[in-house]
Amino acid sequence: MAQKQNLSEIAKDPRLHDLRQTQLQVAMGIESGSDALRGTLAGNTDDLSPSTLIDISLNDPFVPAKLEKALSPRSQRVSGPQGNVEPLTLIRDPAAWTVADWAGKDDWIYQLTDQDLAELDAAVTEAQARGIRQTGNAYHVQEVVKSQADFPLPTLGPKLVAIRENVRIGRGFQLIRGVPVDRLTRQQVMIVYWGMGLYWGNTNMQNAKQHIIGHIKDLRQTVNSTTRVYTTNLAQPFHNDISDIVGLLCLQKAPKGGLSSWSSSLQVVNEMLLRGRQDLVQELAGPNWYLDRKGEIPEGEKPYFRLPILNYHKGYLSINYSATYYELAQRHPDVPRMTPKQKEAVRWFNALAKSDELRMDGDLQPGDIQLLQNHGILHMRTAFEDALEEDQRRHLLRLWISPPNDRELPEVYRPLWGSITPGQRGGIWGFEDVPPTIPLEAE
Numbered sequence: 001m002a003q004k005q006n007l008s009e010i011a012k013d014p015r016l017h018d019l020r021q022t023q024l025q026v027a028m029g030i031e032s033g034s035d036a037l038r039g040t041l042a043g044n045t046d047d048l049s050p051s052t053l054i055d056i057s058l059n060d061p062f063v064p065a066k067l068e069k070a071l072s073p074r075s076q077r078v079s080g081p082q083g084n085v086e087p088l089t090l091i092r093d094p095a096a097w098t099v100a101d102w103a104g105k106d107d108w109i110y111q112l113t114d115q116d117l118a119e120l121d122a123a124v125t126e127a128q129a130r131g132i133r134q135t136g137n138a139y140h141v142q143e144v145v146k147s148q149a150d151f152p153l154p155t156l157g158p159k160l161v162a163i164r165e166n167v168r169i170g171r172g173f174q175l176i177r178g179v180p181v182d183r184l185t186r187q188q189v190m191i192v193y194w195g196m197g198l199y200w201g202n203t204n205m206q207n208a209k210q211h212i213i214g215h216i217k218d219l220r221q222t223v224n225s226t227t228r229v230y231t232t233n234l235a236q237p238f239h240n241d242i243s244d245i246v247g248l249l250c251l252q253k254a255p256k257g258g259l260s261s262w263s264s265s266l267q268v269v270n271e272m273l274l275r276g277r278q279d280l281v282q283e284l285a286g287p288n289w290y291l292d293r294k295g296e297i298p299e300g301e302k303p304y305f306r307l308p309i310l311n312y313h314k315g316y317l318s319i320n321y322s323a324t325y326y327e328l329a330q331r332h333p334d335v336p337r338m339t340p341k342q343k344e345a346v347r348w349f350n351a352l353a354k355s356d357e358l359r360m361d362g363d364l365q366p367g368d369i370q371l372l373q374n375h376g377i378l379h380m381r382t383a384f385e386d387a388l389e390e391d392q393r394r395h396l397l398r399l400w401i402s403p404p405n406d407r408e409l410p411e412v413y414r415p416l417w418g419s420i421t422p423g424q425r426g427g428i429w430g431f432e433d434v435p436p437t438i439p440l441e442a443e
Ligand SMILES: [Fe+2]
Pocket: 239, 240, 241, 379
């Protein structure tokens, strides 16, 4: 069983910070302050290599100054919680937090109990007894375990639903510890994870191969500007996934690096307002934000799409942010050039999200599941050095979850999310002729 670690221990450990910086630089073969970084910050985005783009967002030393006399929240318009949010106001919501709000608290960590594990074991045994097809690398759990009734969890089930609600409309993040990945076969791990996911919502496709459980692993391929970073050992700068909720189950951690961080993007906006930069918030809510599709292009769509970073809709603020995708989209001649104000807004966004005040750091252990809500929480990971032994290599399993009871999203999400209907939206769409697959190993 992994030991509970409270946030203050995790966040304050200076070794983590040193490791993060070292790993970023070692794994990418760069040093802070490189010519490429300086050139790009000066507005030259000719070099769109993955390491330069990552460098722009993670190694930029820029720190937005706090005002001499910070604007008082009382001097600004305040609204919230989500459902009652008004544009360009300070947001009061459980998902708008700073690191200080979690000091000494560990109520965001749930340790699976012996009773929970007994229920999971029984449900897995029952599912296996019904017979699950395996064809090559594909394990067809979804044919047998179709609903919660096919994976009964008498007392754990309601707890999983409550956890999902805390992620969906509460603080926006959760850690579940103690999935016994060491004693389960890979097939059993897939049944457990898939079955737990049924208590959180419907599941989305994660790539053109229609993986419904995705493998986060370094595939050791040649990396170019369209490589999905989760298949490499590079750092992933702050972003949110194409899904209402993302789950990551850790099977194996890297010997060095690969640490997870997450920040409240709602609070990033609040911090801009508190620093008197309503103009940047307005810019982020503007229409002309173009993101690259990295070559996964649904038929009839362009290799890029447009989606504002801040989306105020029916009382909700939904934030879609992917550091590096805006710069990468600049490779398409018909995409308008980013304006100086847009570049400034992105730079502020990155700097605030990664600041010590807003960035929560974690180190997923085998058997940990991290759940994050994607509309108000951003996540990133540091670069990592992998083990040489095959079974010791960093390996996470991802779920993209769409709860049927989630908020409404505006039409602008449709080109990326395929649908805006709660329970059916998100994921990589346009490849429906390929059957959904749960691969046992990364492919
Ligand atoms: Fe992600």
